[in-house]
Amino acid sequence: MTRSLLSAVALVAAGLLVLLAAAQSEAANIAVGGTKGWTYGLNTWKPNTPVRAGDVLVFNWKGGHDVWLMKDAPAYKACNFGTAKRKAPMTFGGKYRFPVPVTAKGKTLYFGCGVYGHCAGNMKVAIPIQK
16 A cells, blocks of 8 residues: 555544544433433433433423432432432422533432422432443
């Protein structure tokens, strides 16, 4: 092969690698709870695709709920909202959609509904985030 042909092949290969990296880094919108949305019994729900920093977790629901990010696994298990951060406000009636951007890498995010009895009814979810 000639030097110019090798350069062209290397340039095409580099371009393909850039395109592949860009396709893999596109942010995904992930509906928490899938088609059921933010509801009871989510403690066993898992997303269909790996969740990465840059993705957006979308909480969809009807009625009166909110979304809190729990500090850690013990707070999640105990439904302890003392150190939790509110990610979506309390709502009443109607349909709601609240996006929560993912900024963490390599850890699990713990979410729960702070309405009395909802977290205890397993309206909570643990979502692992890829490194």
